[in-house]
Amino acid sequence: MSVLLEIRDLSVSFRQYDRGLRRRTITPVEAMDLAAAPGELVALVGESGAGKTLLGEAVLGMLPGNARVAGTVRYRGEELTEQRRRALVGRELVMLPQSVTYLDPTARVGAQIGRALRLAGRAQGRDEVVAALAARNLDAEVARRYPHELSGGMARRVLLAMALAGSPDLVFADEPTPGLDEDSVRAIFAELRAIADAGAAVIAVSHDLTQVVEVADRMVICQGGRTVETAAPSAFGQGAVRHPYSRALWAALPANGFAVAEEVS
Numbered sequence: 180m181s182v183l184l185e186i187r188d189l190s191v192s193f194r195q196y197d198r199g200l201r202r203r204t205i206t207p208v209e210a211m212d213l214a215a216a217p218g219e220l221v222a223l224v225g226e227s228g229a230g231k232t233l234l235g236e237a238v239l240g241m242l243p244g245n246a247r248v249a250g251t252v253r254y255r256g257e258e259l260t261e262q263r264r265r266a267l268v269g270r271e272l273v274m275l276p277q278s279v280t281y282l283d284p285t286a287r288v289g290a291q292i293g294r295a296l297r298l299a300g301r302a303q304g305r306d307e308v309v310a311a312l313a314a315r316n317l318d319a320e321v322a323r324r325y326p327h328e329l330s331g332g333m334a335r336r337v338l339l340a341m342a343l344a345g346s347p348d349l350v351f352a353d354e355p356t357p358g359l360d361e362d363s364v365r366a367i368f369a370e371l372r373a374i375a376d377a378g379a380a381v382i383a384v385s386h387d388l389t390q391v392v393e394v395a396d397r398m399v400i401c402q403g404g405r406t407v408e409t410a411a412p413s414a415f416g417q418g419a420v421r422h423p424y425s426r427a428l429w430a431a432l433p434a435n436g437f438a439v440a441e442e443v444s
């Protein structure tokens with residue numbers, strides 16, 4: 180299977196102005212590598228501030244104006260130029276947002292899905308809206324609801340329905356499960372797995388290590404702006420991951436006794 184997205188040696192810097200107009204540059208993403216093929220679910224894991232969101236924003240062109248990106252991002256074997264990105268983002272390449280506040284509180288779910296279908300260049304009649312809901316295991320009745328009338332798990336599914344309106348080939352899911360109970364987390368990961376099985380490449384940022392190892396094809400582990408290891412999910416449970424940080428990440432899970440690895444800086 181050929182690679183759909185290939186990121187090599189990605190860095191993201193921000194130019195900032197100190198007091199007295201002294202300029203300085205910070206580089207939160209220093210060297211990240213990641214590849215994703217059609218049909219694959221790649222989990223991107225690592226502590227808060229490691230640069231996971233920035234990687235997604237760099238690929239999708241969502242960084243603020245003072246950001247500088249270096250390194251290689253190839254999509255379908257060709258450099259993802261600004262021009263290609265503009266044509267692809269929102270259609271072939273989508274972000275599943277981290278926050279449900281992305282939903283418009285004043286509009287019914289059906290209208291919001293209709294809007295997403297229109298932006299993706301699809302037909303947007305009632306039948307299409309109902310089909311988009313059904314594909315995410317939501318009843319047609321949900322179209323009439325407002326966001327505040329949805330449970331946390333349902334709101335996540337609505338966000339999924341909107342992100343998937345244009346049948347994207349690449350989905351970057353940034354923390355798709357915050358604040359959900361265990362069953363809802365499992366259900367959302369099952370959805371992401373199904374999206375990959377249907378042929379898309381899915382990159383999922385997650386802190387739910389125990390759940391994500393159940394569905395991922397590969398785990399990309401990052402720390403301090405660098406990817407430190409790519410491992411098979413099974414390697415985690417078997418203690419076969421190499422990098423001390425990867426081991427610490429696993430050992431720190433509640434089920435594994437919250438062990439804090441002191442050798443890790």
Ligand SMILES: Nc1ncnc2c1ncn2[C@@H]1O[C@H](COP(=O)(O)OP(=O)(O)OP(=O)(O)O)[C@@H](O)[C@H]1O
Pocket residue numbers: 193207208225226227228229230231232233234243
């Ligand atoms: N616009 C910005 N200007 C300056 N620094 C930024 C900017 N955006 C992010 N950063 C910094 O870059 C680092 C990485 O941020 P990022 O949001 O990618 O982390 P993350 O791995 O997604 O963390 P989390 O798990 O908490 O979401 C953080 O230290 C953050 O403060």
Ligand code: NI
Pocket residue numbers: 231232233353
């Ligand atoms: Ni983040």
